[in-house]
Amino acid sequence: MRIACGMSMALFVLGTSAVGFAAEERTFDKTVAAQPHGVVDISNVAGEVQVSGWDRQEVSIHGELGAQVERVDVSSDGGRTSIKVVLPNHTNGHGEAELRIQVPRDSEVDVSAVSADIKINGVQGVERLNSVSGDVTGELGGADAEVKTVSGEIRLKGHGAAARLHVNSVSGDVRIEHGAGDFEGTTVSGTLGVTLDSARSIQARTTSGDVRLEAKLARGANVEATSVSGDVSLRGSAEDGYSYEVSSFSGDISNCFDVQAEHGKYMPGSRLQGSRGQGSGHVRIKTMSGDVQLCDRN
Amino acid sequence: MSGSNEGTELKVTRLAELPRSIEPGRDLWPNIESKIKEIQAAAPEVSGASVIPPRRHRARLSWLAAAAMVASVAVGVWIGRSVLPAAGRGAAGTLATKSPPGFEAATEATAFDAAYVSDPRYQRQRAALLRSLPARLAELPPESRAKVLASLATIRKAKQDLESALGKDPGNALLQELLVDTYQDEMRVLTDVHDASEPGRGI
Numbered sequence: 001m002r003i004a005c006g007m008s009m010a011l012f013v014l015g016t017s018a019v020g021f022a023a024e025e026r027t028f029d030k031t032v033a034a035q036p037h038g039v040v041d042i043s044n045v046a047g048e049v050q051v052s053g054w055d056r057q058e059v060s061i062h063g064e065l066g067a068q069v070e071r072v073d074v075s076s077d078g079g080r081t082s083i084k085v086v087l088p089n090h091t092n093g094h095g096e097a098e099l100r101i102q103v104p105r106d107s108e109v110d111v112s113a114v115s116a117d118i119k120i121n122g123v124q125g126v127e128r129l130n131s132v133s134g135d136v137t138g139e140l141g142g143a144d145a146e147v148k149t150v151s152g153e154i155r156l157k158g159h160g161a162a163a164r165l166h167v168n169s170v171s172g173d174v175r176i177e178h179g180a181g182d183f184e185g186t187t188v189s190g191t192l193g194v195t196l197d198s199a200r201s202i203q204a205r206t207t208s209g210d211v212r213l214e215a216k217l218a219r220g221a222n223v224e225a226t227s228v229s230g231d232v233s234l235r236g237s238a239e240d241g242y243s244y245e246v247s248s249f250s251g252d253i254s255n256c257f258d259v260q261a262e263h264g265k266y267m268p269g270s271r272l273q274g275s276r277g278q279g280s281g282h283v284r285i286k287t288m289s290g291d292v293q294l295c296d297r298n
Numbered sequence: 299m300s301g302s303n304e305g306t307e308l309k310v311t312r313l314a315e316l317p318r319s320i321e322p323g324r325d326l327w328p329n330i331e332s333k334i335k336e337i338q339a340a341a342p343e344v345s346g347a348s349v350i351p352p353r354r355h356r357a358r359l360s361w362l363a364a365a366a367m368v369a370s371v372a373v374g375v376w377i378g379r380s381v382l383p384a385a386g387r388g389a390a391g392t393l394a395t396k397s398p399p400g401f402e403a404a405t406e407a408t409a410f411d412a413a414y415v416s417d418p419r420y421q422r423q424r425a426a427l428l429r430s431l432p433a434r435l436a437e438l439p440p441e442s443r444a445k446v447l448a449s450l451a452t453i454r455k456a457k458q459d460l461e462s463a464l465g466k467d468p469g470n471a472l473l474q475e476l477l478v479d480t481y482q483d484e485m486r487v488l489t490d491v492h493d494a495s496e497p498g499r500g501i
Contacts, residue, residue: 114438114494132438132494133442150438150445150446151442168486168490170446170449171449188483188487205483207483208456226475226479228456248472268463268466268467269467269472286475288460288472288473
């Protein structure tokens, strides 16, 4: 009887220590060879993904894995490196992993996350960053970028290098600084705040969120900003000027060049149109009830 | 194409250079109203054969009203059966999932939903996305789910506001354009949520 009790106790202690070991966080480290202009695919459900560029032709992965993470799969085939955090089926997608990944500077980086934050710095290749509820922050490289979230915020800083930048969020705020080139941004209820050092085209659209644009417009630049109920503000300077057409159904229209908006005599709505400088660019702003501010000085 | 304006020839080279609307210099309604009254007063004298007797006219109007009502009911039934998400009916390959709180209020069709965007492919795709939405929302983190529903409610409110403004000014091109933009935004949100919760895929 005493022996049986002792064995039971020993088994219990062994069992609890095994559970304790399984519940502990653990680290993961791996380095694989990569091509300088290759593609790096990263997939993580929860936690964080930090990506930075370096001068080696290798992809290095360091991970802090939560207890519910089963493993990290890393594969390298041709120019494509794939990193995927795998969760067991029963976790219902809540296992957290914090990944720090270094990639060749000119790599294309594709990150897909659910509730993981994405941070990216020092990468000069194309960036495709998608998170459902995590925030996306960091630097824009010199190449094109496509960034999407459902509820996460997007905060990115560029270096004024011209590229195509496409950002899209359902309810998160979007903040872009020192972008350049062609910008397209949409949110439903988030605020869209964008500064562009040199813009060829801007398309900004919200449903209820405010739009705040500051840009130096290149020759012949096209700007189109619309919102249903959000306010729209554009401070856009252009050496060769631009023609502008602003219309709002019930919002106020103001500007810094003392031109009066026209109000319909027999219909609601107001409209402001005219031209600054040589009028080589085109600015078009529309709202239903949001106020509009237009200025040609940054 | 060219036009003249007080003796000055204006050359128009692109459609975009044309004004989007031209307002009359004065209120035209008094003249229109007096013309209508003149025509109405003169109508019985024009030709007896072409004037509909009041009783026949009333009967014809009743038939027209009845036909319009039948057509409205038929369109309503069609919208109910083929466009709106039916309770307990899941998308193909998707198990029907209980809708989260606020789902119906955020996704309920507005007055113009079927009438304004009549492309059947759009209607089919929207209906399928709406049917699978509860299941897709269930896959999202709770915070995101709440924010998506709030955004869909924002879109629905925007559609209602635009439709209400269009009711007062049906020919307003600005409102029509914003309404179409809002429909596109709704589809983008539905597609993003669908893609975000697709197993093994990101948005």
